[in-house]
Amino acid sequence: MQQITLIIDAEKLREVVLHLVEEVVREPTHSQKKKHVNKTEFHFALQKKLLDLAPIFC
Numbered sequence: 161m162q163q164i165t166l167i168i169d170a171e172k173l174r175e176v177v178l179h180l181v182e183e184v185v186r187e188p189t190h191s192q193k194k195k196h197v198n199k200t201e202f203h204f205a206l207q208k209k210l211l212d213l214a215p216i217f218c
Contacts (some may be wrong), residue, residue, distance in 0.1 A: 183209070 185206075 180213070183213070
């Protein structure tokens with residue numbers, strides 16, 4: 161098995177995590193509570209948002 165070493169920029173990682181929390185979790189959760197969206201719809205919307213962001217963060 162081949163071993164791969166990743167070098168991670170801590171500041172960039174912090175930016176990614178903060179972006180994910182703000183855009184992928186906090187905002188849709190807030191919207192879901194206001195609109196009373198059912199949990200299944202919310203789940204699929206959250207999945208779609210994560211998939212849309214995946215190419216940006218590799």
